[in-house]
Amino acid sequence: MSSTLPASVASAVERIRAVLGPAGCLEDPADVEPYLVDFRRLYRGATPLVACPASTADVAAVLAICHELGVAVVPHGGNTSYCGGATPHESGDEIVLSLRRMNRVREVDAGNFSLTVDAGCLLTEVQAAAEAADRYFPLALGSEGSCQIGGNLATNAGGLNALRYGVARDLVLGLEVVLADGRVIDGLSSLRKDNTGYDLRNLFIGAEGTLGVITAASLKLFPRPRTVEPAFVAVPDMGAAVQLLARTRAATGDAVTSFEFLPRIAVELTTRHVPGVADPLDRPYEAYVLCEVSTARDDPALRSLLEGTLEQAIHDGLALDAVLAESLAQRAALWRMRESVPEGQRAEGASIKHDVSVPVAALPRFVAEATAAVLAIVPAGRLVAYGHVGDGNLHFNVSVPLGEDGTAFLAHAEAMHEAVHGIVRRYRGSISAEHGIGRLKREALARHKGHVELEVMRAIKQALDPKGILNPGKVLPEPDAGR
Ligand SMILES: Cc1cc2nc3c(=O)[nH]c(=O)nc-3n(C[C@H](O)[C@H](O)[C@H](O)COP(=O)(O)OP(=O)(O)OC[C@H]3O[C@@H](n4cnc5c(N)ncnc54)[C@H](O)[C@@H]3O)c2cc1C
Structure with missing residues (x-):
């Protein structure tokens, strides 16, 4: 593959090989394959290299090389994103950066009700480390055996216990982050109170790998439910x-x-x-x-x-x-x-999905209006609207009508998204309550966010990643999209 690569990418690959060694580089097509397709199989990308750093210093070195050469990097956690956020572009010019080898529990401080972990720890590993210290880490998702805590923070995951304990963002005390140019923010404090200027950590939570690579986190623990x-x-x-x-x-x-x-x-x-x-x-x-x-x-x-x-x-x-x-x-x-x-919905065939939230009290009216809107488009569509009602968050999904062709049904996706998101907007709701934007919802974001919000988001991106090497084509819409 490297013969057809742009010179900058080939050079980056060579230099990363020298830094990480064979244990830190996947290049064999069979090894690389799982990193090329997203969980929902919406996107298939290509990459010359999956870099698997073993330490924060390794991540910093990889990013410094890519920044210098202007080569794009796609952070990759457990690959359970529903929005194609961790999948490289089809061009084959982007390097995938997997955190899977960074899976150490660095410290559990039961007295402080906190723990510090590498970003590549599976969510179940974080939960188990807390439990071993007779403490509780409450983030819980259906994908918890595969997703990584770094991915959870990068997507600001919600899950099953958000009603009581909050979303991923609410569980973070401090972060260690490698910036696009390889500099490291060492923000691994485990303080409850720290009013010393801008809250940088919250910029990286929910940024889906577009502003920096999260390499470790200090997280809040709670008494174990008895x-x-x-x-x-x-x-x-x-x-x-x-x-x-x-x-x-x-x-x-x-x-x-x-x-x-x-x-x-x-x-x-x-x-x-x-x-x-x-x-x-x-x-x-x-x-x-x-x-x-x-x-x-x-x-x-x-x-x-x-x-x-x-x-x-x-x-x-x-x-x-x-x-x-x-x-x-x-x-x-x-x-x-x-x-x-x-899983049940997937086995039933094609479905058109919306991950929306509205104020809890508005849910009944929202469901009535959105149901009428989607059935006006596909009268035999089967509504599978389920989820975290305690948070006002519904997975407002529509399954293919019985006996109908999935491809023909999916052709209605855009019209359904427009209709449902239009109703969400009227309730001042969110078009992505917990799954993020990734590649899938960039255009929808352009329609949903105000001009000023998008301008500020772009200014932050420009300040932290001026060469645009971190997860390009994700989250931020093209400047004129959707207008
Ligand atoms: C069965 C199932 C159930 C689910 N249930 C829920 C649910 O209840 N609530 C919910 O919120 N989500 C849910 N999800 C979606 C998904 O599991 C979450 O979005 C999860 O947080 C993604 O973590 P990951 O490690 O798989 O990240 P990935 O899919 O690998 O990556 C997601 C995004 O984060 C970026 N990223 C990954 N690691 C890092 C890092 N260390 N630093 C910077 N950026 C990074 C990637 O570039 C990408 O943009 C579910 C998914 C499945 C398959």
Whole structure:
């Protein structure tokens, strides 16, 4: 491949080989292949080299070389992004920088309720390190066995516990970041309070690798939950779900950790396609909520509080039926159903996805309007609108009509995105609540963000990455896009 490469890229490859050695360079096509395609298989790129640094100094050296030569670099975590953020461009001129060898837990400070980890640690490894110190790291996603904490921070991941503990950004105390030119910001403080000027770390969180490479993070820990009570509740509709959320938060002293909405079709897709998933209730209902309450105390009263709340909700018509988990295995089964929805939907065929958020109270109106809008475009489309209702975040997805061709259905994607995002805008919502922008939603971002916001984003990019080598073609739209 290197014979057809621009001279600058060939030179960068050669110099990176010299710095990282064979253990830090993947070039064999079979080794490189997994880095070329995104999780949803929307994009296939090419690269002459996957650089796998083993230390922050290595990352700094790679970026210094690429900066000097003007060669693009694509940071790559666990490759679970839904927006093609970690996939190199088809041109084959971009170097992929994988953090996978940087997977050390640097320090756990149980007394300070904090830990410091390399960016390439899997999210499950971070959770396990906290648990080993009798602490809790609350970020939890369906992809937690594959995604890396660096990727979680670069995408500002949300997940299943954001309602109580916040999104990834809220869990960060400090970051170590390598800038585009190889300089290192050593911001690995584990302070709760530090008002000394601009909050630089928050620039890199959610920047999807366009402003710097996160190499390590200091993260907040919490007391480990000792009492955890999940309930699977049948509800009449989204309106009832939203009322039940407010009621359960108040009744349990804000002990609700997760509050996930599942329409009937989500239960059908998971029970049909994912082995081992079963409907926990003995008859079908229109919609469900998977609600979990927890405390850091041994608190037998929490279960009766939840039971009482649900009994009253059934009496008032906000809930129709409910089952509380009797064992850890039952809890795991409930969560397996929730976490399998993407898998069930994928197995059912093509789907058009929206990851949106609106204020929680506006969800019922949003769902009614957005449903009408997508069915006006594809009348037999099957709505799979599920997700983190406690955060006002819905995965408002539409599956291909039964028996219809996926490609013809996907031709409606742009029209559906326009329609749904237009409604999101009216509610002052977000067109990407937790999955980021990547390559997929750049044009949509141009329509969604104000002129001034985009100008400031571009000014920040110019200041931190003047040569535009970090993840080009991601996040920031072209200057005249969507206008
Ligand atoms: C089954 C499943 C369930 C999911 N559930 C959720 C969910 O509930 N909530 C949610 O928010 N997301 C969810 N996701 C999406 C995805 O897992 C998250 O976006 C995750 O945070 C991405 O992490 P990653 O390590 O895979 O990053 P990658 O996909 O490798 O990269 C994502 C972006 O971050 C950049 N990047 C990666 N590492 C670094 C670094 N060290 N420094 C700078 N930039 C970097 C990449 O360039 C890219 O732009 C889910 C995905 C799947 C497949």
